Amino acid sequence: MRLSPAITELMRALRTLPGVGPKSAQRMAFQILERQRDAGLQLAQALSEAIERVGHCSVCRTLTESEICELCANEGRRQAGLLCIVETPADVLAIEQTGQYQGCYFVLMGHLSPLDGIGPEDIGLDKLAERLANESVAEIILATNPTIEGEATAHYIAELARQHSIQTSRIAHGVPVGGELEYVDQATLGHAFSGRKRIDFDAF
Amino acid sequence: MRLSPAITELMRALRTLPGVGPKSAQRMAFQILERQRDAGLQLAQALSEAIERVGHCSVCRTLTESEICELCANEGRRQAGLLCIVETPADVLAIEQTGQYQGCYFVLMGHLSPLDGIGPEDIGLDKLAERLANESVAEIILATNPTIEGEATAHYIAELARQHSIQTSRIAHGVPVGGELEYVDQATLGHAFSGRKRIDFDAF
Numbered sequence: 001m002r003l004s005p006a007i008t009e010l011m012r013a014l015r016t017l018p019g020v021g022p023k024s025a026q027r028m029a030f031q032i033l034e035r036q037r038d039a040g041l042q043l044a045q046a047l048s049e050a051i052e053r054v055g056h057c058s059v060c061r062t063l064t065e066s067e068i069c070e071l072c073a074n075e076g077r078r079q080a081g082l083l084c085i086v087e088t089p090a091d092v093l094a095i096e097q098t099g100q101y102q103g104c105y106f107v108l109m110g111h112l113s114p115l116d117g118i119g120p121e122d123i124g125l126d127k128l129a130e131r132l133a134n135e136s137v138a139e140i141i142l143a144t145n146p147t148i149e150g151e152a153t154a155h156y157i158a159e160l161a162r163q164h165s166i167q168t169s170r171i172a173h174g175v176p177v178g179g180e181l182e183y184v185d186q187a188t189l190g191h192a193f194s195g196r197k198r199i200d201f202d203a204f
Numbered sequence: 205m206r207l208s209p210a211i212t213e214l215m216r217a218l219r220t221l222p223g224v225g226p227k228s229a230q231r232m233a234f235q236i237l238e239r240q241r242d243a244g245l246q247l248a249q250a251l252s253e254a255i256e257r258v259g260h261c262s263v264c265r266t267l268t269e270s271e272i273c274e275l276c277a278n279e280g281r282r283q284a285g286l287l288c289i290v291e292t293p294a295d296v297l298a299i300e301q302t303g304q305y306q307g308c309y310f311v312l313m314g315h316l317s318p319l320d321g322i323g324p325e326d327i328g329l330d331k332l333a334e335r336l337a338n339e340s341v342a343e344i345i346l347a348t349n350p351t352i353e354g355e356a357t358a359h360y361i362a363e364l365a366r367q368h369s370i371q372t373s374r375i376a377h378g379v380p381v382g383g384e385l386e387y388v389d390q391a392t393l394g395h396a397f398s399g400r401k402r403i404d405f406d407a408f
């Protein structure tokens with residue numbers, strides 16, 4: 001049997017969402033049509049409006065519907081002179097949730113990937129070079145993902161920072177807090193050893 | 205930090221979908237805005253169109269954008285004289301996927317639930333009574349869920365069928381095919397025993 005075309009098309013469109021398979025799409029479509037039509041219309045409107053309004057911050061490239069995002073517009077953060085480089089807006093959110101960082105961000109919206117034809121300008125590094133030349137940045141913190149592409153991207157940016165004589169650091173990789181050594185992968189455990197810190201007995 | 209309002213509203217709207225929590229909604233919103241804007245617009249349109257066009261079949265009450273759904277319009281099925289009663293359109297799909305049934309359906313779009321104020325007319329039983337009076341139905345198959353409400357609803361409809369002298373059956377409950385007894389719940393195992401079938405040795 002075939003469902004009517006509008007239902008079939010709704011299920012197909014729902015499957016484009018990450019993590020939504022055929023079964024979930026069917027459940028979503030029926031739930032909307034059976035008892036959540038108002039919520040469904042609101043979702044349609046939220047999608048259209050977000051897609052129409054949300055662009056990129058002209059300073060840090062993150063997603064925002066303003067010309068300059070809230071964090072870039074924050075005078076206190078700008079004066080801190082710290083610039084954290086991340087791959088995605090979700091990374092900004094994750095770091096903000098730690099409450100540990102009070103500086104600015106630069107969001108690559110991806111990473112270098114020569115095989116996919118993604119070069120420095122595709123991830124805004126021309127814009128970043130311009131900022132490093134014109135702003136007073138005390139330290140760059142490289143928070144790209146601990147993947148091959150993320151490491152290569154971090155390496156490239158570290159080189160760029162060196163040309164502008166800016167101090168640069170990479171976030172620490174190691175055993176997750178609360179994690180058990182037994183379940184930590186080899187690469188992470190390797191990082192945990194090579195990045196070990198001398199215990200400062202005076203601090204106890 | 206606050207995300208811009210259009211992104212926040214999109215995440216809120218996505219969370220109204222079944223099975224979507226805050227974390228999934230965030231991932232969906234970012235994925236749409238970062239690299240699936242066309243798919244996002246298509247989803248918005250599919251939602252609006254389905255909600256506008258899809259109503260209920262005037263014969264069986266299932267979701268359809270036609271006046272009469274494909275299954276009710278099928279002459280061969282109508283002549284079979286079988287009417288299967290289910291709670292939802294998803295149940296119709298599930299039964300159709302077995303390929304075992306070639307009759308018609310009546311979709312309650314719910315079940316009797318006096319505590320929630322859901323009575324016979326809310327699940328279309330007035331319409332069903334009318335059909336039983338005017339159509340030639342040889343057998344009613346009750347396929348409501350094996351829940352308290354589903355059983356009560358099945359019972360109510362069985363009574364209605366008796367008034368019209370129509371033969372009525374309930375789908376069998378028991379141990380799922382491929383299931384292990386050890387992992388089957390008590391109620392199901394109880395049904396499996398009370399519904400046991402005598403082995404017909406002639407059939408071997």
Ligand SMILES: [Zn+2]
Nearest residue numbers: 057060069072
């Ligand atoms: Zn910004």
Ligand SMILES: [Zn+2]
Nearest residue numbers: 261264273276
């Ligand atoms: Zn129908």
